[in-house]
Amino acid sequence: MAFLEIVGVRKSFGATVAVEHFDLTVERGEFVSFLGPSGCGKTTTLRMVAGFEKPTTGRIIIDGVDVTDMPPNRRNIGMVFQSYALFPNMTVAENIGFGLKIARRPADEIRARVEELLRIMHMPEFGRRYPYQLSGGQQQRVALARALAIHPKVLLLDEPLSALDAKIRASLRQEIREIQRQLGITTIYVTHDQEEAMALSDRIVVMSRGRVEQIGTPFEVYNFPATRFVASFVGTLNLIQATVVDAALGLLSIEGRPIRVARPLVQHRPGDAISLAIRPELIALDGQMNGEVNRLSGIVEDVTFLGSIVRVQVHLSANKLHLDLFNNPQLRPPQPGSSITVQFAPEACLVLGEDGSPHHSMSASATQAA
Structure with a gap:
């Protein structure tokens, strides 16, 4: 039996x-x-789990108990907000122990729990400081410790890192994951940052316009998107217009150039216009891949240095595509204005139908090899 169940909630x-x-x-x-854009319903769903909003219909069950009509203070939920929400007139230790104090736990128990969490947060010497004496990352650690202090059944985090700078955000998300694993606590995390969701999660729920688009592991969501929205929202994606030439053989035409996908196009007929989706990391410069490959030629429009990755934008006749190359100081990347030929395997192609649903050409083994 699942520990947390959200059943038919509207x-x-x-x-x-x-x-x-x-x-x-x-x-x-x-x-x-x-995971989803602003307004997709992810925070509203989280607030229903917490008890701050009541579902119009449906049920929420935690550890076998239906909590749909139960107030927040009886659900034993720990919640961390984007804004930290620390009490400015309380020390760090007092903030962390606040929930236990409200629950009238013994002073010795509160002190021991606060000291334990300060150690877990790598802040043992910060107990007597006030929030204004802390950095943003330190304040969020205190907010997390306060949520964990009451031994909650479920930990809810509503975009807790969005107010922090990139380097601190990356460091703190790793700490959150390590603490969650150490404590073994069931956790729901709301974010619009796809990289954050993929780095942290066992599974991701991708949402759009109040609906669930896909539920899966980060590997599944990224490599095998269930809808066009997921394919375009998660990761960078090239969308190229193509025409079906021979559906049974998986043959397409892009601007008059033949392209093959790995599987028959059972839902299409010759002459159908379709969208072909390809991840930038699955495209290479001509000559870098072995076996059967597709080739397209164009002009380099832009080259963007992204640290370990160099992103090259190529202009075809009526389409544009991006490819990602690993940064190598010994090799000069293609230069803007130069002619270029790129290649990609048939297995790298994801065919999007008119209804927006992908017809997968990629296999798991092919994706792992790539």
């Missing part, structure tokens, strides 16, 4: 539907992220 505000038919089961100790 939430509307008047005529506006914020969440539509949300179903999810979460195992004990699992880390699940809600």
